[in-house]
Amino acid sequence: MVFTHADVAWLAEDEELGDLWCLTFVRGVDEVEALLRLGADQESIRPLTYDELIDDGLFPETVLAGRVGDWTVLIEESGWTCTEADKAQALSAGTVVVAVLRHDYASDDFVYAVDGVLVTYFNPKIPERRHGSDPDRLNDLMRKAGLDPDDAPGTGAEAPSPTSGALLLAAWLTGVVVTRELVKGPLMSGVVS
Numbered sequence: 001m002v003f004t005h006a007d008v009a010w011l012a013e014d015e016e017l018g019d020l021w022c023l024t025f026v027r028g029v030d031e032v033e034a035l036l037r038l039g040a041d042q043e044s045i046r047p048l049t050y051d052e053l054i055d056d057g058l059f060p061e062t063v064l065a066g067r068v069g070d071w072t073v074l075i076e077e078s079g080w081t082c083t084e085a086d087k088a089q090a091l092s093a094g095t096v097v098v099a100v101l102r103h104d105y106a107s108d109d110f111v112y113a114v115d116g117v118l119v120t121y122f123n124p125k126i127p128e129r130r131h132g133s134d135p136d137r138l139n140d141l142m143r144k145a146g147l148d149p150d151d152a153p154g155t156g157a158e159a160p161s162p163t164s165g166a167l168l169l170a171a172w173l174t175g176v177v178v179t180r181e182l183v184k185g186p187l188m189s190g191v192v193s
Contacts, residue, residue, distance in 0.1 A: 003171040005146075005164050011178060012102075012164035017077060019104035023167075024074040024082035024111075025174045027096045031065035031188040034072040037091050038063060038081060040190025048189035053077060064187040068176045075183060081192055083109040089116045098173050100124075100166045110147075110166045112138060112173065124162035127151075138169065145169040 010016060011023075026034045035045055040063065053059055060079030065072055074082055081087050082099045091097045092113035101109040112120045112132070120138050122130040127142055128151035139149045145168040146159025159165030171177045 003168060003177055005160055005168055007177045008164055008167035008171060009160070010180065012161055012167050016180070017075075017102075017183070020078045020080075020102065022074075022076040022080045022082050022099060022101040023170070023178055024076070024091065024097060024099040025170060025176055026072045026074065026091050027174070028070055029072055029091075029095055031067055031072050032190075034074055034091065035063060035065050035188065035190035035192075037093070038074065038087060038190070039090075039192050041193065044189075044191035046189060047186045049185035049187070050075070050077075050183050051185075053189070058189075058191075061191050061193070062189050063192050064183075064185065064189050066182050066185065066187040068178075068182060071174050071176050073176065073178060073182065075178075075187070080109070083111050083121075085118060088113045088118060088121075092116055096173075098170045100163070100170050102163050108162060108166065110169065124166040127162075127165075138173075141169055141172055145172070 059077035064075040080101045083101045093116045097113040099111040108124050118132045119134050120132040127147040142149045145165040147165040
């Protein structure tokens with residue numbers, strides 16, 4: 001399936017999850033295992049909906065996890081644990097992790113990690129400043145998503161916003177677009193200290 005900015009617009013442009021959230025995609029790992037790798041307390045793992053998370057004020061400590069095909073999607077409301085280097089490395093051991101952090105009043109992040117190695121990570125608002133073991137690996141896809149890795153205006157597509165570009169890049173890497181239905185749950189959840 002070919003994804004476009006329209007497929008991620010509800011999350012990138014609307015204020016559905018607010019101005020601070022993180023979506024992390026972990027390939028081939030189920031929801032419980034992903035939560036445990038993140039550091040969730042085994043005793044805290046239970047089904048939960050997004051509305052319950054918000055209504056009961058369980059965020060940012062509680063992380064939601066849902067399955068889409070071969071990927072588990074971790075949803076952090078008002079959190080960014082999955083983009084921390086040690087957490088991204090732990091989550092990606094033996095697999096692939098893609099994370100998108102929207103943080104309107106600080107720094108957004110995009111993380112691509114493979115088998116415990118941070119391959120490429122950058123702030124989607126400043127895509128020309130990339131880091132990692134292979135910071136240029138995603139350059140062609142970044143250009144197509146409207147995140148110009150060269151800071152050369154007019155050389156690639158234009159994303160409606162950095163968040164939209166990061167979500168589209170994640171969709172292309174994972175084959176997953178997060179839907180409202182997925183976010184609303186019910187999902188697995190765990191408390192991460």
